[in-house]
Amino acid sequence: MMADSSRLCSVWLGSETGILKGVSLGRKQAFNFCNTRQLSRDQEVRALCWADPAQSELLLGSVDGTVRTFSTEKGAFTEARRCGEPAEGCFTGLAALSGSATVTCVECGTLRVWREDSSEPATQLHAGQNVCRMRQSPVHRHKVATGGKDNPLKIWDLQRPESPAFTAKNLRDDWLDLRRPHWVRDMAFIPDSDKVVTCTGYHQVHVFDPASPQRRPVLEVEYGEYPLTALSLPPGGQSVVVGNTHGQIAVLDLRKGAVRGCLKGLAGGVRALQCHSSQPVVASCGLDRFLRVHSLEDRKLLHKVYLKSRLNCVLLASREEAGQAAGEAGSQEVKEEEEDEVWDAMERVEEAPKRKTTTEEEEEEEQEEEEVKKKSKKKKKKKKEAFED
Amino acid sequence: MDITEVPVSEDSKGKKKKNKKPKMKSKAGNGEAEKKQQEVVVVENMEKSEPAFPPSFSVSEIKNKQRRHFMFMKLKQEKRKQKMQLKKKKKKEREALGDKAPPKEVPKTIENQRVYDETVVDPEDEEVAFDEGTDEFSAYFNGLTNPKVLITTSDRPRGRTVRFCEQLATVIPNAHVYYRRGLALKRVIPQCIARDFTYLIVINEDRKVPNGMVLCHLPDGPTAHFKVSSVRLRKEMKRRGKDPTEHSPEVILNNFTTRLGHSIGRLFAALFPQDPQFVGRQVATFHNQRDFIFFRFHRYIFKNEKRVGIQELGPRFTLKLRSLQKGTFDSKFGEYEWVLKRHEMDACRRKFQL
Numbered sequence: 127m128m129a130d131s132s133r134l135c136s137v138w139l140g141s142e143t144g145i146l147k148g149v150s151l152g153r154k155q156a157f158n159f160c161n162t163r164q165l166s167r168d169q170e171v172r173a174l175c176w177a178d179p180a181q182s183e184l185l186l187g188s189v190d191g192t193v194r195t196f197s198t199e200k201g202a203f204t205e206a207r208r209c210g211e212p213a214e215g216c217f218t219g220l221a222a223l224s225g226s227a228t229v230t231c232v233e234c235g236t237l238r239v240w241r242e243d244s245s246e247p248a249t250q251l252h253a254g255q256n257v258c259r260m261r262q263s264p265v266h267r268h269k270v271a272t273g274g275k276d277n278p279l280k281i282w283d284l285q286r287p288e289s290p291a292f293t294a295k296n297l298r299d300d301w302l303d304l305r306r307p308h309w310v311r312d313m314a315f316i317p318d319s320d321k322v323v324t325c326t327g328y329h330q331v332h333v334f335d336p337a338s339p340q341r342r343p344v345l346e347v348e349y350g351e352y353p354l355t356a357l358s359l360p361p362g363g364q365s366v367v368v369g370n371t372h373g374q375i376a377v378l379d380l381r382k383g384a385v386r387g388c389l390k391g392l393a394g395g396v397r398a399l400q401c402h403s404s405q406p407v408v409a410s411c412g413l414d415r416f417l418r419v420h421s422l423e424d425r426k427l428l429h430k431v432y433l434k435s436r437l438n439c440v441l442l443a444s445r446e447e448a449g450q451a452a453g454e455a456g457s458q459e460v461k462e463e464e465e466d467e468v469w470d471a472m473e474r475v476e477e478a479p480k481r482k483t484t485t486e487e488e489e490e491e492e493q494e495e496e497e498v499k500k501k502s503k504k505k506k507k508k509k510k511e512a513f514e515d
Numbered sequence: 516m517d518i519t520e521v522p523v524s525e526d527s528k529g530k531k532k533k534n535k536k537p538k539m540k541s542k543a544g545n546g547e548a549e550k551k552q553q554e555v556v557v558v559e560n561m562e563k564s565e566p567a568f569p570p571s572f573s574v575s576e577i578k579n580k581q582r583r584h585f586m587f588m589k590l591k592q593e594k595r596k597q598k599m600q601l602k603k604k605k606k607k608e609r610e611a612l613g614d615k616a617p618p619k620e621v622p623k624t625i626e627n628q629r630v631y632d633e634t635v636v637d638p639e640d641e642e643v644a645f646d647e648g649t650d651e652f653s654a655y656f657n658g659l660t661n662p663k664v665l666i667t668t669s670d671r672p673r674g675r676t677v678r679f680c681e682q683l684a685t686v687i688p689n690a691h692v693y694y695r696r697g698l699a700l701k702r703v704i705p706q707c708i709a710r711d712f713t714y715l716i717v718i719n720e721d722r723k724v725p726n727g728m729v730l731c732h733l734p735d736g737p738t739a740h741f742k743v744s745s746v747r748l749r750k751e752m753k754r755r756g757k758d759p760t761e762h763s764p765e766v767i768l769n770n771f772t773t774r775l776g777h778s779i780g781r782l783f784a785a786l787f788p789q790d791p792q793f794v795g796r797q798v799a800t801f802h803n804q805r806d807f808i809f810f811r812f813h814r815y816i817f818k819n820e821k822r823v824g825i826q827e828l829g830p831r832f833t834l835k836l837r838s839l840q841k842g843t844f845d846s847k848f849g850e851y852e853w854v855l856k857r858h859e860m861d862a863c864r865r866k867f868q869l
Contacts, residue, residue: 142646143642143645143646143649145642158642165641165642165645166649167649327848351847352847353847353848355850371848371849371850371851372851372854373851373854373856390859391859393853393854393856393860393868394850394851394852394853394854395841395850395851395852413841413850413851413852413853414852414853415634415774432633432634434640434642434643434646434774435642435646436646436852
């Protein structure tokens with residue numbers, strides 16, 4: 127029963143009470159998955175990530191220093207490992223390497239790579255003090271980035287753990303020649319390039335390019351007056367979604383450095399943001415105990431779910447959307463048959479309407495409209511062929 | 516051009532008709548038409564016991580303000596008369612039916628029409644119970660700490676605020692008032708923690724009147740920022756009792772239903788010691804209605820089993836929550852658990868947050 131419910135969930139969240147919550151947006155249901163009979167604050171989930179690219183297992187990092195594995199197929203926690211002391215600070219980053227190794231990073235700056243079998247870390251390095259976040263590059267799995275309070279962005283190559291591959295330089299001193307304070311809260315690797323975008327506690331968003339000789343940020347954007355706590359990149363690669371402690375979420379454009387728009391609705395500080403890998407939706411969770419899913423195209427709220435504890439991290443699964451896409455295909459077929467009759471009855475209109483082609487069905491529809499110029503029989507034949515493909 | 520008289524307009528506009536008559540005289544040169552119209556007018560006047568307002572007529576179409584006002588008053592009186600008649604009829608029917616009358620309909624109020632809030636706390640919910648049981652107030656609610664409150668103001672307070680602080684200090688047991696000599700709150704807070712204070716209240720003043728309150732739970736607790744309005748000091752209250760005594764009052768928290776409301780309710784409850792002294796017969800009430808929290812302080816006495824007499828003592832004020840921040844006071848870098856966003860949250864009249 128738990129396995130069924132865990133297979134349905136498309137959004138996974140970690141909460142402060144230690145409960146892993148799975149939400150199925152299509153069915154509008156939320157499920158709680160808990161390891162122990164007794165809830166305790168020690169189990170507060172601080173970091174959440176997929177254990178493998180197939181997204182069948184989740185890794186959770188808790189405040190007491192354990193990393194637990196949760197299997198979505200079985201709907202239960204499969205193992206737990208001790209990865210550090212709670213005295214060192216909470217987990218600020220968790221990532222999975224190929225070959226069933228795990229990378230963990232804690233607040234005091236110790237980054238460790240754990241292998242499956244041993245209880246001692248295989249590699250250990252120090253990333254400075256007060257690390258706020260560690261993220262793994264989706265393209266190069268052995269590259270990780272860390273950053274924190276007064277701890278500039280550092281990109282580490284795990285195969286060469288002695289020194290960082292790239293250290294960012296602080297911003298230029300301000301007009302009074304005072305050193306600018308620096309507080310990296312979150313970062314993300316931009317796909318298709320080497321660049322890294324970070325958001326800071328002083329309401330700035332920076333883009334760093336390790337390929338360029340300049341170690342200072344290539345682009346700087348300011349948003350709002352409150353610290354930016356979370357960051358996420360939508361699939362386009364040209365924009366970034368940031369959230370701050372006041373509950374304001376904004377979409378910023380990275381080419382020019384302007385604010386594209388704000389997502390409304392959140393009443394509390396944003397703790398985590400996640401954009402879907404293919405669809406233009408973004409999930410946000412925060413201290414006001416709600417999960418909100420917004421659409422990035424028109425910035426409207428799609429779903430809002432009340433989950434009773436404060437939420438710390440969110441992960442989106444890319445596979446449940448497949449079920450929704452199948453449903454869409456069915457409805458599209460019906461729509462096109464009706465449209466066929468409508469087109470037969472009406473006169474032809476010259477210009478074809480512009481539409482975003484995000485799915486195959488829509489592309490076929492566009493082709494359809496161009497073929498309206500030909501005879502209807504031919505069109506019907508072609509349509510049947512297209513669907514049979 | 517002949518004016519084609521539409522009978523509709525003649526019926527309705529009483530005063531306007533008078534002016535129309537000379538107009539008609541000047542324009543319609545026909546003597547007979549005049550007479551007819553005059554007759555019609557006379558007839559109209561006589562049968563005008565009840566001015567009937569046909570549907571195409573609207574009071575706002577009259578350009579003359581005085582006449583428009585007059586017509587509007589008439590319209591209102593008409594409506595009120597009809598309403599009274601309806602009421603009387605209903606009452607008669609009700610009495611006629613006697614016992615078999617249908618039950619009285621409940622009038623719609625904004626509280627009745629409140630939009631369903633999914634964050635309303637279910638008393639049996641384990642997760643919420645655990646969340647509340649282990650939050651920052653758990654030390655107080657488990658009996659481990661006693662409240663000790665520090666009351667201060669913004670810099671250079673005026674008479675009203677100073678008196679308000681003193682009266683608050685008599686209402687809240689174990690409260691100390693200190694003068695804020697321009698000290699930064701972030702430096703005050705570690706010193707308070709070192710001296711075992713559990714609460715910090717800062718009354719903000721604007722133009723000689725208190726208008727804001729920051730309530731900070733000390734070890735590392737949430738900070739709430741309220742807007743204070745309608746402050747009545749003791750000497751402005753009518754029929755009040757004598758000054759409050761040193762006994763700990765009982766606390767009544769009304770209508771804090773949602774999860775946010777629960778947090779705020781616990782914030783207020785932790786201000787007072789956990790064991791009230793019933794000997795003192797004093798009670799402090801925090802009543803939440805439509806997101807406004809009303810504070811009252813009373814002394815009660817039971818005259819017999821069923822009747823209670825109450826006397827209001829002490830200051831009264833209303834609060835409205837503006838933000839709730841996790842952690843001690845840090846408005847720039849702190850994380851907010853809830854922020855009042857007026858344009859989003861105040862858009863619907865029937866939706867409340869607390």
